Amino acid sequence: SVLMPVQELSARLGELAPHRKNTIVVICRSGNRSGWATSMLRSQGYQALNMVGGMIRWNSEGRPVEHSEQK
Numbered sequence: 025s026v027l028m029p030v031q032e033l034s035a036r037l038g039e040l041a042p043h044r045k046n047t048i049v050v051i052c053r054s055g056n057r058s059g060w061a062t063s064m065l066r067s068q069g070y071q072a073l074n075m076v077g078g079m080i081r082w083n084s085e086g087r088p089v090e091h092s093e094q095k
Contacts, residue, residue: 030057033064040070047071054078
């Protein structure tokens, strides 16, 4: 996974170039920002899907989450 704040997406789009042939699942807290990011990626020729409901929905459905240590 790649953490990329939506406000940095345009400037950092080149980092996603190696993944152009893959489907990119875009996730945020509620699904709103990821919806915007999904539209932007699609307009640039990427295959992108928005995770509707975001992490709020994911967590409410009791799905697994893996946490990493932040340094």
